[in-house]
Amino acid sequence: MQYIAAAIAVFGASIGAGFGNGKVIAQTLESMTRQPEMSGQLRATMFIGVALIEAVPILGVVIALILVFM
Template identity: 50%
Template sequence: MALADTSTILAAADAVSGNIATVGYGLAVIGPGIGLGILIGKTIEGIARQPEVAGQLRTTMFIGIGFVEVLGLLGLITGFLFP
């Protein structure tokens, strides 16, 4: 009887840890989302202050967006690779 109870508890613990890990990976995507908002907002602010450098700011913004999106995708895909 005690052996069955222990295995049930261990199975329940595995299920809970898997769900918590999934939530954790989902929360990992929130950081890049906030980063994108700040990045794009500051770029718009910079263009509004100095319109003559809009091309340089836009190029730099797109490079930054690429890096931030890679971080977000890594966090999302890690949840699928390591359940």
Template identity: 45%
Template sequence: MGDLALIMAVAHIAAAIALLNGLLTTFGQARIAAQAIESMGRQPEAADDIRSTMFIGLAMSETSGIYGLLIAIIMLFANPLVDIFINLM
């Protein structure tokens, strides 16, 4: 296996791991929403505070998923290691 093929194989594995972040983000968002709904059911008078905190948590976890997608796209289409390797040859 050539060196460039090895770099590309590792980049594809890294992109797959970064995309796994999106799957785990989904479970995190479901847990945030479930806990918020349960908390609102227990304390209806604090529903506005709980709802605003829930939306902040959902936004932060969604950002994490988007960052994983961005890293995967960079690793697949704009991999800096490939450019460095080609310049060294």
């Protein structure tokens, strides 16, 4: 049962992060096409957002490891 719970935790975290990254990148590209003069600032903000979103699957893996080894 622990293995199934760990798999669900990693699966949910990775699906959520993939959806979140796609949304952030799509909206940033849309904003860059509307305001090209802001592209540098938008790109920097996008990288910060993507980094924060990528923290979610890492936490999911940590939770999965805790579930497996406890």
